[in-house]
Amino acid sequence: MSIRPDLAVIAGHVSPGSRVLDIGCGDGALMMALREKDCDVRGVEIDGDCVERCVSQGLSVVQGDADRDLADYPDKGFDYAVLSQTLQTAARPDRMLDELLRVGTRAFVSFPNFAHWRTRAALMFGGRMPVTRAIPVSWYATQNIHHVTVKDFRELAKEKGARIEREWFFAGERQLGRAGANGRAEFAVFELSR
Amino acid sequence: MSTTSQTLRLPSPLPLDGGGELSRVEVAYETYGALNEDRSNAILLCHALTGDQYVASPHPITGKPGWWERMVGPGKPIDTDRFHVICPNVIGSCMGSTGPASEASDGQPYAMRFPVITIRDMVRSAIGLLDALGIETLHAVVGGSMGGMQALSLAANWPERADRVLVIASTSRHSAQNIGFHELGRQAVMADPRWNQGDYYGGEAPDSGLAVARMAAHITYLSEEALTEKFGRNLQDREAKTFGFDADFQVESYLRYQGSGFTQRFDANSYLYITRAMDYFDLAEEHGGKLVNAFAGTQARFCLVSFDSDWLYPTAESRHVVHALNAAGAAVSFVELSAPHGHDSFLLDVPALDRVIGGFLG
Numbered sequence: 001m002s003i004r005p006d007l008a009v010i011a012g013h014v015s016p017g018s019r020v021l022d023i024g025c026g027d028g029a030l031m032m033a034l035r036e037k038d039c040d041v042r043g044v045e046i047d048g049d050c051v052e053r054c055v056s057q058g059l060s061v062v063q064g065d066a067d068r069d070l071a072d073y074p075d076k077g078f079d080y081a082v083l084s085q086t087l088q089t090a091a092r093p094d095r096m097l098d099e100l101l102r103v104g105t106r107a108f109v110s111f112p113n114f115a116h117w118r119t120r121a122a123l124m125f126g127g128r129m130p131v132t133r134a135i136p137v138s139w140y141a142t143q144n145i146h147h148v149t150v151k152d153f154r155e156l157a158k159e160k161g162a163r164i165e166r167e168w169f170f171a172g173e174r175q176l177g178r179a180g181a182n183g184r185a186e187f188a189v190f191e192l193s194r
Numbered sequence: 195m196s197t198t199s200q201t202l203r204l205p206s207p208l209p210l211d212g213g214g215e216l217s218r219v220e221v222a223y224e225t226y227g228a229l230n231e232d233r234s235n236a237i238l239l240c241h242a243l244t245g246d247q248y249v250a251s252p253h254p255i256t257g258k259p260g261w262w263e264r265m266v267g268p269g270k271p272i273d274t275d276r277f278h279v280i281c282p283n284v285i286g287s288c289m290g291s292t293g294p295a296s297e298a299s300d301g302q303p304y305a306m307r308f309p310v311i312t313i314r315d316m317v318r319s320a321i322g323l324l325d326a327l328g329i330e331t332l333h334a335v336v337g338g339s340m341g342g343m344q345a346l347s348l349a350a351n352w353p354e355r356a357d358r359v360l361v362i363a364s365t366s367r368h369s370a371q372n373i374g375f376h377e378l379g380r381q382a383v384m385a386d387p388r389w390n391q392g393d394y395y396g397g398e399a400p401d402s403g404l405a406v407a408r409m410a411a412h413i414t415y416l417s418e419e420a421l422t423e424k425f426g427r428n429l430q431d432r433e434a435k436t437f438g439f440d441a442d443f444q445v446e447s448y449l450r451y452q453g454s455g456f457t458q459r460f461d462a463n464s465y466l467y468i469t470r471a472m473d474y475f476d477l478a479e480e481h482g483g484k485l486v487n488a489f490a491g492t493q494a495r496f497c498l499v500s501f502d503s504d505w506l507y508p509t510a511e512s513r514h515v516v517h518a519l520n521a522a523g524a525a526v527s528f529v530e531l532s533a534p535h536g537h538d539s540f541l542l543d544v545p546a547l548d549r550v551i552g553g554f555l556g
Binding site: 042051052054055057058060061062063064069073074 | 495497513516517520521523525526527528529530531532546549550552553554556
């Protein structure tokens with residue numbers, strides 16, 4: 001099974017046998033990949049159908065709202081906390097980042113980069129909220145309530161005293177270098193620690 | 195399906211939470227599917243308030259199919275081709291395990307001399323059964339409603355005995371509303387003159403009181419949507435209201451039928467004792483007031499399932515348990531399933547539940 005490039009990066013960089021919390025785990029694709037690496041992996045997902053699919057596959061997933069329910073998890077209960085394509089849907093991404101680094105020794109965060117040139121062009125020349133490959137849903141229906149750019153995220157991490165351990169950038173399936181990532185990357189993956 | 199009906203006399207008296215002990219305890223149980231050589235494929239199935247051990251075999255009194263026949267059997271989500279399913283009748287009940295209708299040492303029925311028991315006492319008797327059967331570790335303990343309370347109690351008090359804990363439409367404590375409805379039922383039984391302070395064995399049983407108790411309880415097992423869908427304001431076998439107190443409405447007729455049918459198979463005193471055990475259930479209270487303590491250090495995997503139309507043990511109760519399990523660092527799954535039937539959804543046709551159970555049991 002091929003998985004999304006950001007998930008493949010995360011799956012590839014989690015050490016085997018780690019304890020992982022996947023926040024917004026969706027249909028469990030990353031969890032399945034991590035299970036192959038003998039990780040003890042738990043998920044949180046708001047969508048009941050997704051949760052049902054995960055549990056039917058024997059994954060440990062709790063139906064819940066990450067904005068509210070992360071508070072129950074003990075400090076540093078996990079080696080990694082993963083937030084893939086979910087940060088921009090959080091009520092308060094800044095607090096979510098704090099929670100990630102509280103429950104996990106390290107955190108992986110991936111998100112669509114709003115400063116990608118296509119998004120900029122859509123807004124600049126079209127004068128409309130962008131609907132692109134990376135941001136496919138119209139402004140009125142999208143769950144992305146806090147659009148973020150690579151620059152913004154680096155700034156937030158700095159403010160929060162989080163150290164960026166590694167970072168990866170993608171346009172579609174293609175991995176990009178670090179240069180000009182804020183304009184060239186459709187989405188980004190960061191590994192953080194504190 | 196094929197089953198083995200057996201009754202085990204526990205080798206030693208059963209210590210009770212209320213103090214003292216119960217001697218000569220018998221536990222009636224059914225088993226389905228074969229126990230494997232290393233005794234690792236056993237599933238303890240815990241029944242609900244008015245359930246019994248006849249999970250997947252016909253009820254000996256009513257002749258009706260087992261109460262979870264859709265879930266338990268060869269190739270079903272709880273697959274008896276792979277698992278050895280053990281379902282004991284809870285103590286306090288009336289289907290073969292020791293209860294108020296059983297003979298005390300003086301040869302007379304206990305009646306109200308039967309001690310008030312708890313959910314943990316029920317589980318303690320089930321543990322006694324597992325010990326006698328030589329089953330050290332369960333593949334899973336499974337239960338809905340009061341069965342879920344037993345599963346949680348087993349996980350909290352005998353954490354090494356089950357690898358998986360599946361709790362459906364249940365709670366870690368009885369709410370004021372839950373207790374209120376049970377008290378209504380008990381008062382209905384005790385207001386029946388035939389109840390006679392519990393001494394009715396050999397004479398006429400307080401069937402009217404028990405039927406009213408069942409009618410009230412039955413409403414709590416359904417949802418308004420389900421009742422409206424099933425009956426609406428439809429009249430029962432008549433064209434117009436009679437301006438009397440017959441069962442004009444279908445819903446009245448249905449509840450009367452459920453009430454009187456129940457008295458054929460259930461003992462009124464058992465109803466008092468088992469509802470009391472449920473009311474006393476508060477897993478946090480047993481563990482210093484903090485639910486997280488109940489699960490400290492647990493190695494078991496948990497799965498909790500609630501139904502969106504269940505107002506008896508609503509989703510918030512399952513979440514409360516899930517939060518404690520998360521805080522304890524336990525491996526837990528939780529899903530709220532959508533089903534229209536209210537609390538009884540766990541017994542009815544909800545395909546998503548089948549998938550979740552099958553997936554969780556592995």
